[in-house]
Amino acid sequence: MSKVLDEIRNAIESSGTSRYAVSKATGIPQAQLSRLMAGTSGLSIDSLERLADFLGLEIIIRRKQRKRSK
Template identity: 45%
Template sequence: MAQILAAIKTAIRDSGLTQYRIEQDTGIPASAISRLLSGERGLSVENVERLADYLGLVIDIHPAGKPGSKRTRKGR
């Protein structure tokens, strides 16, 4: 999640958009965006998805572990 939040922070800063404008366009409070940018707090998954979509970012989630390894349930 840290990498996703870092990418969102970078995209916000690079966009030149104000926190107020992002709030108007996404419905995410400017105060929440401010806390994200200052590192005080993260965002909910819903708001991460909303911001990523708004900023044109793609979130790619895949299993952790070594490439090609099979994940098994513990105890099986």
């Protein structure tokens, strides 16, 4: 999950939008966003979806490809 959170963090940072504005637009408390940005907290699925939508990101879940044994 850390790759997903890294992408969310990078998108927030590169958006040029303040955490306050992100908080107001998504309904996610500023304290939670601060913990996310510091890497000390994760996100609920609901919060992850709201942030992704706000940032124009799409979350895709797919099965891993199995490594074939020789």
